[in-house]
Amino acid sequence: MSPKYVGQRISRTEDPRLLTGQALFVDDVNIPGMLHAAFLRSDYAHARLNSIDVSAARSRPGVIAVYTAQDMGDAWQHGPPLVIPPPTIQNMVFHTRTQVPLVKDKVRLIGEPLAVVIAESRYIAEDALEDIIADLQPLEAVGDLERALRPGAPLVHEELGSNLAAHFFQEKGNYKSARQQADLVIQKRILIDRGIAAAMENRGIVAHWDPKSQRLTLWDTTQSPIPIRNGLAGMFGLAEHQVRVIAPFVGGGFGPKIMMFYAEEMVLTWATLQIGRPIKWIEDRRENFYATTQERGQVHDAEMALTSDGRILGVRDSFLHDTGAYDPYGLTIPLNTQCHVLGPYDVPNYYAETTVVFTNRMIATPVRGAGRPQGVFVVERLLDLAARKLDMDRVEIRKRNLLPPDVFPYNNQIIDQAFAPLVLDSGNYLPLLEQAATRIGYQPFIREEQPRLRAEGKHVGIGVVMFIETTGVGPYEGARVTVEASGRISVATGVGTQGQGHFTSFAQIVADQLGVNIRDVELVTGDTAEFHWGTGTFASRGAVVAANAIHAAARAVRGKILRLASKVLEAPEEELELADGQVRVADMPEKSISLGKLAVLANPLRGAVQPGTEPGLEATDYFGPQYGATAAGAHAMILEVDPETMMVEIKRYVAVEDCGTVLNPLILDGQVHGGVALGIGNSYYEKLVFDDNGQLLNASLADYLIAAATEVPRIEVGHGYTLSPLNPLGTKGAGEAGTLPVPALFAQALEDALADHRLEVVEMPLSPNRLFELLQAAQESASGR
């Protein structure tokens, strides 16, 4: 069977609905009698809650209820830990502290909810917030990671006696002895600061407990509806089948929507159980800066030991990771960082040490990249600075260290975010690097074009970097595929969808297996009433884990179709083919039956069937990979810097990706474009600024800049195709790939553009202003001051 759809550049079938406003988002859910919630949030980052008086708010006309932590009684509980630390890492220190639904005694982060008002309208609810008197005694706040660990620092969780959330190290080989043999050791302190995901759609929830049917329905902008259902049921004493969680169309996930359980999810569920009416809460843009998780803050002390011919002998990286006030997401982010420092390179000796720190900041959970961009930044920067010291070409030093194609599967001997050894399943890295360098015209640029432009006084720089991306982690996903009497195919899977084009790419797989038109495949995602096994959309795993589950279920249905058709058409299965919605005998096309008729035959209304017969043409199947598939890529760009204002213009951008089998190149290109756009934001625009009191100074899209069309260039996408041996489709994830290498690439290209300044970029994000300061500092140190 040759695939007709998989691999084709097919326009997304869901787009007409999205583009014409016909798609259902959480805020489109309107139920008669629905109430609206608004949260009172702390404007201190750290404070003692002495008392809270909600009596005036309760008496405001239109207010149905006002709840504080006290009102929740026994239902008040910490959110469950979402990810535990890997049990396989020895000598691990890990202190679990998870978020609360409403503050009971102490505020630990700015914006932490103190009370909720449920009212007839959002207007009334917000007005009533002003009636609440909260007596907050501000405490000294802590945000700086090093300061947080010093004795005497304000404590986020007093009972721990320090702000240490976790500490662990991993080792491969022996870095110390490798260092002794080194010709060159590059040692750098590297800073990466915090940003937000800034999805176009903020978070939102409609929670509806129907007392008559005794059913709870929750529409939620979550990436993870099934664990939300199971968790809420457990938390509030309901049977799992009583709870239905629907993640309808969601306007961007980017990681923070995988976080469970947000205070608002816990509070709205509890509140609707009290009131018995539907309640809606839609996060507004300002709340998004205070109520939705963030990521990236890390401080690295990193070093790389090399030979004089540029071969890596070892890497040592000791870093602080900012988890914010709580750590429900365990060590996923820092583990990713540790793993991605190794990159696509042969690093025989590695020592990685991580200290996770509690601060009075929003909880850190994965934001597209999830610790990986930090790791990529560290290793790529060390390589660049080594190349400079060794007077070696930047592409050449990478070539010398790439893992060769015959070493896979390659075991890096440390534990990754899936608690399994970091095994790179497959890869062929050199062609990716060469393709990126060739497409950007690396050699002609540095030999001819750059000298010519420099002579004209232009500050142009080129960069080429590499990365790997661990993707497609388990445990598993599932899907059910059904042939309906109409001949249409319905598919249900548990993962939610936030714009990835699932309705198209998943349908392509099914259409190929069953020989139907893609328009005849109807897909449901993210509705626990349709499918209730699975975990969610995260870690670049949809096209790996969910797609292979769908593939498996579709193959099982294909088997059922062939078995039944063989009887009906009186022909051996091997002679049958599925095409155009029909099963037909290959060389006798007049001998055929439509899938719809076959589905009716498989589901008789009267008569007897053989014992053990399953009705219908339907199958449910699952896929769980042995371990994650590793994608890889190389990005290159040319940029020009205005040497006075430090404004940057990206002249060209090339992204070469290897994510194994490409299901739909159009969708893949879009993923890469979006990822690069976020990476550009992470490099030069998007940085949260806090003051010493933990106040967020740029909590609006006027002050917090997002890379826009004027900052994101046309992106040329190239491909490598090293299929993953770990799944039948051969796919690897691509959801986060575009973001990972951009800060490292930006730094290299900036240094090249400003080569006469001997600049070293060891921090991100930058800005024109920050780059200006770095240049001033470089000039001062050059002039010996």
Add this chain to the structure above:
Amino acid sequence: MLARPGLPQFEYVRATTSVGVHDLLSTANARLLMGGTDLFTQMRDGVWRPRVVVDVKHIPGMQDITMDPGGLTVGAAVTMNQLARHPAVQRLYPALAQAASSVGSFQLRNRATLGGNLCNASPCADTAPAVAALEAILVLSGPAGQRETPFYDFVLGPGRTVVGTDEFLIGIRFPAQPAGSAGCYLKLGRSRMGDLSVVGVAVVAFRDLAARSGYRFRLALGSVAPVALRVPAAESLLAAEPPHETNLAAAADLAMHAAVPISDVRATAIYQTLMVRTLTLRALESAWAQLQGAGR
């Protein structure tokens, strides 16, 4: 507690004549509505809480752009896009057209008005330096009739103007520009489009036989002081000696020394200060090149 976006209740009054508006303004805790791009964000954030919102943009003349031998008159409610795309404004008042087209985004410029931008008196208002350099006269309507005030007297400080509680701005008059005038507005934000300005520089230049150099330059800076700042020292220098590379740079230095920016999340004071020099030099060079081009 954290400001909670959401408009408070208010009464909307649509005025089609200035009669009655002054009374309303002085008695009713009222705010004027022009484009609403600042009004509604300030109201949503709870900064302003007017009981009455008076929409004055439908009063005759408020949305008109008129040219006569005396110069250009822009109704206070003319939008940024109308101004930026007006051929005569582009030709004769390029600094104003460029300033208008640098405000926010295209969608915002469809609503934001010149009068609103000036009356808000934000230090980073993009049109303020151009209006200052063009020596505009502002026409205010009050209970006793109209009065005029030069723009350099108009803004008292951030968010504060000379407009009385019973007055409102109806128009901005720009004196006729000498033939062959040059001008430009250069803006520096953190991104190429949409950001508020970190530094804005407006330059207007023309031949003037009364000046010893034969040229008159007018220079105004935005975002680097509480109000848009003219730089008389730089202007005098260029009136005294014919422009050339060295004294354009010297004028830019003078502009830099005149700037008194403050550090905030968008930029540090030292960056802004040095960027004043950079942008001023570029603006002066651009205006000078235009003048030389026109002379040929």
